[in-house]
Amino acid sequence: MIIVFEPKATEAQVQHVFERLQEWGFTPVLQEGEQISIAITGDSSALRTQTLEAFDGVQKAVRLKEAYKLVSKEFKPEGTVIELGDVKIGGKKLLMIAGPCSVETEEQYVSTARAVKKAGAQVLRAGIYKPRTSPYDFQGVGERGFPWLKKAKDETGLPLCAEVLDVASIAKTKDHVDMYQVGARNMQNYDLLRALGKGGKPVLLKRGLSGTIKELLLAAEYIMSSGNHDVMLCERGIRTYETATRFTLDIGAVPVLHHDTHLPVIVDPSHPAGKRSLVGSMAKAGVAAGADGLIVEVHPEPEKAWSDAAQQLTFDQFEQLMAELKPVAQAVGREL
Amino acid sequence: MIIVFEPKATEAQVQHVFERLQEWGFTPVLQEGEQISIAITGDSSALRTQTLEAFDGVQKAVRLKEAYKLVSKEFKPEGTVIELGDVKIGGKKLLMIAGPCSVETEEQYVSTARAVKKAGAQVLRAGIYKPRTSPYDFQGVGERGFPWLKKAKDETGLPLCAEVLDVASIAKTKDHVDMYQVGARNMQNYDLLRALGKGGKPVLLKRGLSGTIKELLLAAEYIMSSGNHDVMLCERGIRTYETATRFTLDIGAVPVLHHDTHLPVIVDPSHPAGKRSLVGSMAKAGVAAGADGLIVEVHPEPEKAWSDAAQQLTFDQFEQLMAELKPVAQAVGREL
């Protein structure tokens, strides 16, 4: 952190800030020169630039390094590889998570599990709880779906990824799923993040609709600092003024995240696309940009789906997508 | 809802959609003309346009009315007036909620309570839990602050408004505060909203950083449909590309909300301002635009505040703000 004073700042103003910093337990160093400044030695992550700029005489406070600790590249330069049974996430082989938006019926679910397994997916979406904008929309089958999840897993061997909406569901689903997903609306639900930090299973953390990359990383920091280092970050489109797509896939977030953190980065092409004809291009872009995996919605009869009908792929479309993704993965030195 | 078919849509395609709608329990009406369309009689709030547009032959599905029920102006054309002790929210008299961003110490809190009471505030902020972007930032004093809350209330008689971050806190704070606040990050934390619907106290629901007005209203619908009709909506600035202010105060949301809903609308000028020199203009704009109240951050020594240092007003500044707001309130037919 560097705090730069206005040219006309008085000695007393500088002194005042200096002493306050000492009181707060920091080690300020005065830097004289054309414009007087104070540098802070050591960790200043708890200080906010806004707080410093509220002092009289301060022109600008500049954070030189983000407040990332456990998520930062420096913490683990070699990159994290998460193990989920036999699946390794973050290595050369790309992760493919697939399945329906919502678990609806046993038949719908188990048939989808078989189809995505056959096409090459390694993890199965297990959406039994659905966060919905309107209280009158379908809210998921809930625990009623547990036997169907079991059947799908028994038949295919695919580990299950379930979104949890609240702390209570973590315990409820503990024995029924293999990894958790935090949806976009809950990226800053800190209560939930802390509980997942103690949840003992890998977490797929989705970026909020208007979450910055920095906020996404600090949300991951909540999980990691609570004890769980198996976190995947998911770019799923952000909210912008453009309405031609459901959300704007921020493809640049992929290399930015790979630069800032050691955590694996997953791209969700289904939600930004909003309709199935756009999913393929976005999926290929995600792989080409360097994503470590994708999460894709697949349904036996999308038009009958209880949620996200327009963006789910049919079995055939998913199989074709997998075939198209293979050469793109190879082109960037990965495998699918 | 009207579903318009493409000019070249086949009869079979139209028939297919018609039957599906009937199966789902709706009452479709075929409308022939230049372009065939299907209108849906009665409540179609559970249908998504996206689902309908996924059918072959459909050109566009148009929702003619939003899925609002309890929040809608039609439900209560005369407007809601919430009673909080002697305070009436939504009537001629404007509501002024004030107090520090965070409860820090007994002295800081009680002195602020006295000052804002004296200046004319009717409700006291009681921020004991703080949602913070970084896990390493100050997270609020928590239950440790209960005695200070009591003392402040005993001395001033002001009812207390506390943000709750999770379901558990509702029960914990039940006997200590008078109304709840849902922060911007939690606008779509449905678990929390439902619990507040049964919480028995008025709720101030803040708009999310990238929440649409429609989503804000549907979030309120979650609370109301769970049993609690005492909801205030709060415009507190949205996230845009502009960084000259902390957030962009969407002043147009005030008349839009007054058009769509009977619920009181509160403006928070402190968070969009981000620095105290901008709070006054935004507060006056909020009142002039028709807000039913304001929520403002006040601190005995803002530069020492543990959070939001730059945007909190001093006691003197708050007193001056109240003086400046009075004639603006009168100019638009309100009282302060």
Added chain:
Amino acid sequence: MIIVFEPKATEAQVQHVFERLQEWGFTPVLQEGEQISIAITGDSSALRTQTLEAFDGVQKAVRLKEAYKLVSKEFKPEGTVIELGDVKIGGKKLLMIAGPCSVETEEQYVSTARAVKKAGAQVLRAGIYKPRTSPYDFQGVGERGFPWLKKAKDETGLPLCAEVLDVASIAKTKDHVDMYQVGARNMQNYDLLRALGKGGKPVLLKRGLSGTIKELLLAAEYIMSSGNHDVMLCERGIRTYETATRFTLDIGAVPVLHHDTHLPVIVDPSHPAGKRSLVGSMAKAGVAAGADGLIVEVHPEPEKAWSDAAQQLTFDQFEQLMAELKPVAQAVGREL
């Protein structure tokens, strides 16, 4: 400008930047301390932080002051008052510019001129050129409207404000209008800005749909540095994700601009509103926030308007708006 080096930057890297700055004609000053930095004495407005951050060893370059010169508050702390005939813009009395979106016919135009004059407007909109998103939309009556402009001015004495879309129109309209408007789409049409800098008439410069406040000020700097200091800045709503209003009126821009510049600030409530029922609230908010004037669309029969039909006020509505605005203006120490 301060350039901060990484803790591990080598002496050679620092030396390299230092010399490059000297070559470029700046006066760098080395500041040693916890983290080495270089401050630049004197004017560094031509340097971009991005350029500096491209050097090896540089951690961050921070501009301490924006590159504003002529537009800056420092340049003219007392505030600019523009004289347009008898009208004074930027003083205690608020400016009211009103008139139809487009000049359509003689009768439509002259009747509107009379009505807005009667209601208290001081300047008349004179939209003869219309920038339109589609080439197939009505593009304005063009020079054909000159006689109608003359008649309206002769009858009412109101000075005329016309949007110009290109350099050629400045000369063409020279003898027919009294001030120019730069529309939102042209905020960064530098060719046009420079020409208006030599145009000899006051300019109302509208903020672009996604223009930052900084870019707006630098656009004004283009006009001023070309010789014309009579510039008004106009906040007219920015493009965000919210679609409930046509644009999001950035009300916070009013106090920010008043802080940064001496130029008068005008608010356009018509375009962000998008429909007439919202214009009043936004207009009042603009005045309460401290705007020096408003620009409002008025039409004899809005539903027949050739452009912006939904947001234009009728004569009666405009008269009522003026009546409602008066007490708000007084409440903030202004006159209307």
Added chain:
Amino acid sequence: MIIVFEPKATEAQVQHVFERLQEWGFTPVLQEGEQISIAITGDSSALRTQTLEAFDGVQKAVRLKEAYKLVSKEFKPEGTVIELGDVKIGGKKLLMIAGPCSVETEEQYVSTARAVKKAGAQVLRAGIYKPRTSPYDFQGVGERGFPWLKKAKDETGLPLCAEVLDVASIAKTKDHVDMYQVGARNMQNYDLLRALGKGGKPVLLKRGLSGTIKELLLAAEYIMSSGNHDVMLCERGIRTYETATRFTLDIGAVPVLHHDTHLPVIVDPSHPAGKRSLVGSMAKAGVAAGADGLIVEVHPEPEKAWSDAAQQLTFDQFEQLMAELKPVAQAVGREL
């Protein structure tokens, strides 16, 4: 266009709209049913939904088809292939436009021309005019650069692509360049677009910082309807709240544009990246998403560049990028 009336709309209100539409020259067809509506037969592109929604009794006006004519896929389903000398744009082979952000000196320019030619580029950037946010920034070498352009072209045979900022420059550069570029700030400079419609050379039209896909297509419609059908559309990143990249590359725009129009789509990875380490990922994503070409900034010594220093690639980096792009192009059935 379909105009749906409110359930309580009176017959007189419906009749009124019907007659007005006839007066305006449209062919309205009344559609009775659950909710009365009026469909408009034939071309209704000149009508705005906003205008219709301003009538009493109208609940919603819905455009069923966008107002695209010449740019629409229907107009030319087979896709446009633009010929620029030997270069074919829009076919199987991808277009690579490369070169410095600004033409600076003869040596800088000619050496870059040689390097990008050698690496496989087919068109050379020829930035002699530079639109700059501040009037005090470097504004391009202007016509002084013509001899350098000639030399570069003579040596390499590469056709030249130059941004034009105003109508006058089209004539000035006519004999010196081979295709024109419209920069993001000028996407809606209709005067310029119309002039380019008569300019006789292919045009690369960049999307505005906050331009919607629809506005981009209508801007192209301006050029095409003025006589020039050789238009390429360029996605170059949009302005959002995220600041980790300079702009947010809207990768989803590529498939959306390919769906809506027959015009070739070019991706600019340099401007959204903002720094060279991110250019590669974005370039690969662009190709994988289906772009017909890329435009990339290359400079002999980026750190000495007079503009966009941080995002330009060195010669070696560009050569490496070309090598990395080849397999990605092949993976999606294209050549580079």
